[in-house]
Amino acid sequence: MTLSRRSLMAGAGALAGATALNGPAATPALAQGAPLNVGFILIGPVGDFGWSTMHDQGRRRMLEVLGNRVTATQVESVAPPDFDRVATQLVRTGARLIFTTSFSYFAPTQRIAPQHPNVMWESATGTATGPNLAIYNARFYEGRYVQGVIAARKSRSKTIGYVASFPVPEVIHAINTVMRGAWSVDPQMRIRVVWVNAWFNPGREADAARALMDQGCDVICQHTDSPAPLQLAEQRGNVFGFGQASDMTRFAPRAHLTSSVNNWGDYYAERARLLLEGNWRPADTWGGLGSGMFRLAPFTNMTPEEVSEATRIRDALAAGTLHPFDGPIFRQDGTQVIAAGQRLTDDQIRAMNYFYQGIDVAMP
């Protein structure tokens, strides 16, 4: 190893900064009785109230469940270009299981995993497994379907505003599912989409939500992580919104309808336990409402009838009796994807790159 590589690593170590780096050099096999060092790489700040906050809580839950059998090292706000350095540094300081918690990290994780065969990698929202690479995600689209139903009941202008992050399949199929849910109530429902090209940028998210509200959207869905759009809905007074990743009721007590609340902790604890016992396998986990990987926060600002309808649909989704990707499904241009009676496969959902017919928004 050259000196310059070493100094680069030192840089990564400095980046890790406030988080405590435990353990000396990595040993090929886990010594008997030594705690398992689990690494976490987060895309945003721990305090984003959303995606990264919930991964941090998952880490805490894992420590709570497994006690002194595990230690954890977490690096937050890692930009994708810094990923390799941070990941290598985690490996060097003894991490044997590393959770890379963003879709932006999937390709780099896939590239770096074969270089460290003794380390197990888990990529959130990834799309393919490897010999030492597992992927995990939650079926957030089930929550989006419920959002669509509620939005259709709440909207007077019949227009939903969607603050979207990046045009990737995860976001695209979420937009489609919101529409599917809304159309199940009222086929007249329409959607406007603004891409802010960021997962977390409070100012820009607020600007986008403001633009959507000024154009007449009175229910805002967001696929970005800050509470800014919801807060703005609260200020406007006659606009409703949904929280993302964590229960955001307190940011908008009068505008909040429900939030998707992520829960990674039990999964993290389970995966670490499997590795400790030597039973870890590269799995592809995609848990829905029924799995407990996420739940819906209590419904607020809704009439009792609206609450009971939303509850009924949520429970049907969790039980698997209602499926948002049942056919027939048509693309925007009218071509049929699947016929009635069929259902999209998980891979088809994960690769979705088209809007449904009836959505009159251009795909960027």
Next chain:
Amino acid sequence: MTLLEAILLTIITASTPLLIAAIGELVVERAGVLNLGVEGMMIMGAAAGIAAAITTGNSGLGVLAAVLAGMALAAVFAFLTLGLATNQVAAGLALSIFGLGLSGVVGAPFVGVQRAGIGKIEIPFLSEIPFLGPVLFAQDPFVYASFALVVGVSWFLWRSRAGLVLRACGENHASAHALGYPVLRIRLYAVLFGGACAGLAGAYLSLAYTPFWTSGMTGGRGWIALAIVVFASWLPWRAAIGAYLFGGITILQLHAQGAGVPLPSQLLSALPYLITILVLVLIMRLRRGGAAAPAALGTPFVPDR
């Protein structure tokens, strides 16, 4: 309220933090000092502002704390570049990085605290003027402060003796010194004023625009403010045009997306930056080269060496 009014209203609020910070930096650069630490001072203002506002429960004290925090960071910069005559570019960049880091520490206890933003003040009579009223005179206090800053700084720089002396320090500090003006003290005041403005812009973000704290919430606005100063060729009213142009295109591209304009969103997001570059090129072409920068910009001054 019509859509056009709503759009204009949003453009003004989105442009205000850029304008406030740019006006501060403009005065600093007119005095011959290049402070690249605007982003750092701005986010320190945002952090200190919300910290003080939550602790005391008073938004006014929050704004005051933000201004003082910006000035404190500017004082550090002044000590380095004026006191020790260090390289201004390096010190400014260090200040930005330092501010981003320190603000995270200051703001950490306030992550997730919910707080009502500073509301809008409708000026009686004026806000009832059709069209212009709701856009210009039903804004939050920061917007009025930004209007006042543009007018005040413009008057100060070109209509007052002190402004003339300040500009002289920026054009030729040796001559200003020879005439008996305290170059370093004048520059110190200018740098502190720049820090105060950056802090105020930060307070706008964390107390009015998106009223909560999160690290890195300035999102690069300090750098845009620096670009606007160059764009404005160091003239306050042009800085206002630059800030509103940049804010305007940012907001309009979001509206264009919402209205379903069939252009790639990535291109639309890049539009504010592209147009800024384009206008800069046009201005330079029209002037046939030759920047309008203060002649002594970025050069350290050491008296009587």
